[in-house]
Amino acid sequence: MLFDEIATVVANQKLGPGLYLMTLKAPRCALEVQPGQFVHMMISTNPSHVLRRPFSVYAADARTELIDVLYQVVGGGTFEMTKWQEGTRTAIVAPVGRGWKPPYNARRALLVGGGVGAAPLYMLCDQLLDKGADVDVVLGAATGECLVCLDRYFDLRKPGLRVLHTTDDGSAGAEGFCTDLAEDALALAARTGKRYDYVAACGPEPMMRIAAGLAKLYGIPCEVSLERRMACGIGACLSCVVDTVDGKKRACVDGPVFDIRELPW
Amino acid sequence: MVNMNVNLGGLFMKNPVTTASGTFAAGMEFADFVNVGDLGAVTTKGVSLHGWEGNESPRIAETPSGMLNSIGLQNPGVEHLKDVELPWLAEQGARIIVNVSGHSIEEYREVIYALEDTPADAYEVNVSCPNVDAGGMTMGCDPTMVAKVVGTCRSATLKPLIVKLTPNVTDITEIAKAAVDAGADALSLINTLLGMAIDAHTRRPKLARVVGGLSGPAVKPVALRMVWECYKATSVPILGMGGIANADDAVEFMLAGATAVAVGTANFTNPHASIQVARGIERYCREQGVEDVNELIGGLVC
Ligand SMILES: Cc1cc2nc3c(=O)[nH]c(=O)nc-3n(C[C@H](O)[C@H](O)[C@H](O)COP(=O)(O)OP(=O)(O)OC[C@H]3O[C@@H](n4cnc5c(N)ncnc54)[C@H](O)[C@@H]3O)c2cc1C
Ligand SMILES: Cc1cc2nc3c(=O)[nH]c(=O)nc-3n(C[C@H](O)[C@H](O)[C@H](O)COP(=O)(O)O)c2cc1C
Ligand code: FES
Numbered sequence: 311m312l313f314d315e316i317a318t319v320v321a322n323q324k325l326g327p328g329l330y331l332m333t334l335k336a337p338r339c340a341l342e343v344q345p346g347q348f349v350h351m352m353i354s355t356n357p358s359h360v361l362r363r364p365f366s367v368y369a370a371d372a373r374t375e376l377i378d379v380l381y382q383v384v385g386g387g388t389f390e391m392t393k394w395q396e397g398t399r400t401a402i403v404a405p406v407g408r409g410w411k412p413p414y415n416a417r418r419a420l421l422v423g424g425g426v427g428a429a430p431l432y433m434l435c436d437q438l439l440d441k442g443a444d445v446d447v448v449l450g451a452a453t454g455e456c457l458v459c460l461d462r463y464f465d466l467r468k469p470g471l472r473v474l475h476t477t478d479d480g481s482a483g484a485e486g487f488c489t490d491l492a493e494d495a496l497a498l499a500a501r502t503g504k505r506y507d508y509v510a511a512c513g514p515e516p517m518m519r520i521a522a523g524l525a526k527l528y529g530i531p532c533e534v535s536l537e538r539r540m541a542c543g544i545g546a547c548l549s550c551v552v553d554t555v556d557g558k559k560r561a562c563v564d565g566p567v568f569d570i571r572e573l574p575w
Numbered sequence: 576m577v578n579m580n581v582n583l584g585g586l587f588m589k590n591p592v593t594t595a596s597g598t599f600a601a602g603m604e605f606a607d608f609v610n611v612g613d614l615g616a617v618t619t620k621g622v623s624l625h626g627w628e629g630n631e632s633p634r635i636a637e638t639p640s641g642m643l644n645s646i647g648l649q650n651p652g653v654e655h656l657k658d659v660e661l662p663w664l665a666e667q668g669a670r671i672i673v674n675v676s677g678h679s680i681e682e683y684r685e686v687i688y689a690l691e692d693t694p695a696d697a698y699e700v701n702v703s704c705p706n707v708d709a710g711g712m713t714m715g716c717d718p719t720m721v722a723k724v725v726g727t728c729r730s731a732t733l734k735p736l737i738v739k740l741t742p743n744v745t746d747i748t749e750i751a752k753a754a755v756d757a758g759a760d761a762l763s764l765i766n767t768l769l770g771m772a773i774d775a776h777t778r779r780p781k782l783a784r785v786v787g788g789l790s791g792p793a794v795k796p797v798a799l800r801m802v803w804e805c806y807k808a809t810s811v812p813i814l815g816m817g818g819i820a821n822a823d824d825a826v827e828f829m830l831a832g833a834t835a836v837a838v839g840t841a842n843f844t845n846p847h848a849s850i851q852v853a854r855g856i857e858r859y860c861r862e863q864g865v866e867d868v869n870e871l872i873g874g875l876v877c
Contacts, residue, residue, distance in 0.1 A: 311607050312607040360637065360844050538632060539634070539635050539636070541840075542598070543843075545600070546600035547600070547843065548620075549635040549646065550632075551629070551634070558649065
């Protein structure tokens, strides 16, 4: 069930170039949100923004009633959000969409996150680890300063977790794209017989297409999280359609996470 | 107690608020937010005979206090509406206005035929969609074509026939009169204003189709003016819409001559908007000592 909840900003802090972490008090969302789902957030301080903005939930804690959103400033709405201070109130429709659905018996997963695409994978990573799976995370960003999720992944400190990273300019981790490391990891796994049984990718679409292509090559189930412009965010307006093998589907409620077998990639 | 009932050309509504076609689907998606049976009516997304694919993405762009859309009437066809959405709406006790589209005069007629034995309470004939190449606005800009479409639909049904007009014309009253003369029971306006948006940095259009329909608070002054003009020029009830986001907006439309109003883009900003507008109109009436909401219609003081 969807609901429209008043959320209150608890913290809104700059983490890197154009990258902010917003923590919101949103008790109901914090309780119910599943990995890969998003909130549809009103730009409450500027009514000329008639559309809400979709943001994946980065982390949620039912006990503290807090959710985290990692956002990148790309336009007017996200710029407006940088001005929000502790106590600013907004409305979020939550918890929206079909989240990650790894095979229930996944033993070894590879998560590939590009840029802010690292955020929607974080709860998935945590959940897989709790289920006892081994999880390899490959994160990529333009520069070391942009790798703002890395520490939080390291801080999970759960057995079975391995975190690798790349930057386009080599300022941190290996130089190159996260898909290069993903390719190496998949090849190594195939050679050593320690195959992955699930790949999840989130980031720019070209990056996800490469990741999906690799998963297909190695015959591993794979999901990706797609971004589309959204108006209603609840499945009514058909703004956000994705071409699938079964015709057009809505990214907001039929996705945002899609199994790549559904996509004509 | 304020009397909130209105009569929109033979369609009895328990309050003057419906949803603008295409912004509310058939209400199912809004069920977590709005009890659709509490609205005056639900107006469903435009439906064609066999369904349409719609346009390429991106299909929307935000503009200051508004948005552009070029959805292109994507819909699964009238049979799906009959099998799935209409029974659900009927079960919720909703009054149903079905928005009808077609690429040809015959298609409008066939859609209406298909809906005659269903719970559809009224038809809103869309001769105003700016996002399709045939039918829609191309018909709605020409009084002779409008008269033909409306005349054909009229002879296909006895249910209330509402004709939805495009604002993309020089004189909307000319089209309004043609529709009324051809048998329209009510007029609905405005559909979206044709517009476009460009990204200066990429030098590309923000919509795949380049142009699209503008809606939201940005269009409200234009919509009010057109409702006022049609109110003066014709004698049929008007369903007013264009940027209505709260009860005051709705009251303004009624004062300009609307009998009922539709909430569209505001459903995206706030999924409770439709029902909040309905409750707000009632509160306005109570506060203003208005006993019957019909007193507001055309009540502009000037
Ligand atoms: C399911 C989903 C989850 C997302 N999660 C995150 C996240 O966790 N962190 C993050 O930084 N961003 C995320 N995004 C992208 C984010 O929604 C956009 O960056 C944001 O809407 C831009 O708003 P703006 O006003 O700053 O940009 P503008 O370009 O001024 O926005 C204009 C319009 O385009 C839309 N828009 C612009 N870029 C995008 C985009 N990439 N995707 C969808 N709509 C867009 C806006 O919502 C708005 O309606 C997500 C998008 C989707 C669909
Ligand atoms: C996403 C979207 C889809 C629409 N689809 C339809 C449609 O299928 N048929 C129709 O007659 N009007 C359609 N409209 C127009 C609205 O019903 C309404 O006339 C217009 O948006 C003005 O009202 P508003 O400013 O309150 O949104 C659509 C509008 C939007 C924003
Ligand atoms: S955003 Fe309206 S259907 Fe997805």
